[in-house]
Amino acid sequence: xxxxxxxxxxxxxxxxxxxxxxxxxxxxxxxxxxxxxxxxxxxxxxxxxxxxxxxxxxxxxxxxxxxxxxxxxxxxxxxxxxxxxxxxxxxxxxxxxxxxxxxxxxxxxxxxxxxxxxxxxxxxxxxxxxxxxxxxxxxxxxxxxxxxxxxxxxxxxxxxxxxxxxxxxxxxxxxxxxxxxxxxxxxxxxxxxxxxxxxxxxxxxxxxxxxxxxxxxxxxxxxxxxxxxxxxxxxxxxxxxxxxxxxxxxxxxxxxxxxxxxxxxxxxxxxxxxxxxxxxxxxxxxxxxxxxxxxxxxxxxxxxxxxxxxxxxxxxxxxxxxxxxxxxxxxxxxxxxxxxxxxxx
Ligand code: TYM
Numbered sequence: 083x084x085x086x087x088x089x090x091x092x093x094x095x096x097x098x099x100x101x102x103x104x105x106x107x108x109x110x111x112x113x114x115x116x117x118x119x120x121x122x123x124x125x126x127x128x129x130x131x132x133x134x135x136x137x138x139x140x141x142x143x144x145x146x147x148x149x150x151x152x153x154x155x156x157x158x159x160x161x162x163x164x165x166x167x168x169x170x171x172x173x174x175x176x177x178x179x180x181x182x183x184x185x186x187x188x189x190x191x192x193x194x195x196x197x198x199x200x201x202x203x204x205x206x207x208x209x210x211x212x213x214x215x216x217x218x219x220x221x222x223x224x225x226x227x228x229x230x231x232x233x234x235x236x237x238x239x240x241x242x243x244x245x246x247x248x249x250x251x252x253x254x255x256x257x258x259x260x261x262x263x264x265x266x267x268x269x270x271x272x273x274x275x276x277x278x279x280x281x282x283x284x285x286x287x288x289x290x291x292x293x294x295x296x297x298x299x300x301x302x303x304x305x306x307x308x309x310x311x312x313x314x315x316x317x318x319x320x321x322x323x324x325x326x327x328x329x330x331x332x333x334x335x336x337x338x339x340x341x342x343x344x345x346x347x348x349x350x351x352x353x354x355x356x357x358x359x360x361x362x363x364x365x366x367x368x369x370x371x372x373x374x375x376x377x378x379x380x381x382x383x384x385x386x387x388x389x390x391x392x393x394x395x396x397x398x399x400x401x402x403x404x405x406x407x408x409x410x411x412x413x414x415x416x417x418x419x420x421x422x423x424x425x426x427x
Pocket of ligand 1: 087092103104224239240243246289
């Protein structure tokens with residue numbers, strides 16, 4: 083039986099990459115799967131602290147992420163929406179999985195390598211292994227624990243998470259080999275709009291942490307900010323409009339965003355063809371992209387601002403998620419402890 087699980091770090095307001103890479107596919111599953119299929123969506127605070135965070139900001143951002151997910155249409159009656167850090171079993175299972183995970187696999191993760199690269203370039207002489215923390219290296223094992231704790235089989239994520247998902251599959255397999263068949267092997271589900279690029283540098287993915295705000299569009303951007311970000315988006319000097327992610331990533335990124343949000347359901351190729359036929363230039367394309375984003379995010383922003391004020395309701399939703407997730411987590415951990423031989427004596 084299928085079980086759907088995904089997670090998101092509470093670090094800043096979600097951007098259009100998160101929205102198209104995770105939220106939309108998740109909402110699609112939420113409305114299409116039979117009610118008997120459990121859905122989990124977790125705000126992962128234990129992952130967020132693998133890089134230094136200000137505690138007060140983190141606290142606020144955890145709550146904001148819950149508000150953002152609700153504003154986007156996650157239904158707390160259908161989806162178990164919870165804070166990872168509320169369920170101690172995540173850390174407990176992660177510890178057990180750490181005993182099965184080869185350090186070499188973790189060191190080969192692109193997320194880890196990009197952290198090393200970032201730090202090495204800022205202070206090439208000073209980087210030592212004292213700067214790199216064990217928790218950051220073990221980040222993917224905690225993610226495996228998140229997935230396995232609910233015996234998840236479908237994990238909708240953006241393309242940047244595929245390596246982590248491969249590890250999760252291998253870790254589940256390693257556990258089963260060592261201790262008996264407890265875990266199903268999770269599948270990755272990536273949607274067509276799997277990788278949204280930075281608007282300023284189409285060679286990089288859009289990210290929450292890039293310094294330039296105009297490199298992304300976030301859910302709460304007012305129309306003027308969206309218009310400006312799209313208008314200044316880096317494309318190329320070719321006059322034609324063509325969907326060619328390899329050769330022309332900037333234009334293709336805009337076409338992908340447009341197609342993902344356009345109610346007509348046309349593919350990026352079809353939209354490009356039509357624009358080309360109508361003799362559109364880049365300015366017209368950017369206007370069309372701005373329009374669909376403003377249309378979609380306008381309502382979400384209003385909902386988000388409203389929900390954010392409802393602190394009592396938010397903590398009630400969190401409590402409901404904690405109770406539901408906690409029950410399942412407890413059951414799985416009892417099985418795991420027994421299999422490993424560390425159950426109560
Ligand atoms: P996070 O918080 O970085 O991102 C949340 C989701 O958004 C997707 N995403 C993107 N998709 C398309 N284009 C982009 N530019 C883009 N940027 C982000 C991500 O792929 C992700 O699906 N490690 C995870 C959180 C996590 C998790 C889990 C996910 C923890 N435990 C268990 C699934 C299952 C992360 O950092 O996502």
